[in-house]
Amino acid sequence: MADIFDVVADTTRRDILGVLLSHHAAETTPGEVSVSAIVAELGLSQPTVSKHLKVLREAGLVGVREEGQHRYYHLDYAPLEEIEDWLIPFLSVDFEQVVADEVALAGDGLKNEQKAFAAAIGKAVADASHQVSAAVKEVAPKAWRK
Structure with missing residues (x-):
């Protein structure tokens, strides 16, 4: 597992964490955000977002729920x-x-x-x-x- 400080040192990953945090208080399925919503909000390519989400997931900073072909990410605060x-x-x-x-x-x-x-x-x-x-x-x- 990567060092938590190395993981959050990347600006794009911090931006993704910020998006997830901003959606944390949502009324429906609190804190879960689809990859496509993150792509749209940050204006990045889907492969770029997916690459960074993988690093965040491996560090334990985000969790994922799969629903068909869709992936919904949420923050995990413990790390x-x-x-x-x-x-x-x-x-x-x-x-x-x-x-x-x-x-x-x-x-x-x-x-x-x-x-x-x-x-x-x-x-x-x-x-x-x-x-x-x-x-x-x-x-x-x-x-x-x-």
Whole structure:
């Protein structure tokens, strides 16, 4: 099986995942989209879409339902957990620096005490976010959280 990061690195595959996600809330057969609908929506050739769907299917990112000669694809969120697990630490580590940068951009109108206070709040929020993420990861099963 291909590395999940290599699979989602391709723009066309991300576009296909986006189409499937946009159809997820459909009223009839939620999330299922025919290959021809994907072809029409993205303006790509059928062989190109089929090639990319095969890669997505082999990576476990999509599932398929066959109905005669037609194929209906839907998202499978479970493999995205690996990306989520890798990404979460990056979202909270530099939060304090982002807040400090925003405070600096606000201009010299802020006093040093206010800048320090804003940085402390940013750090507290980042720490709390990281702790909550870690707690959820330990308690929750490895199923996609909707």
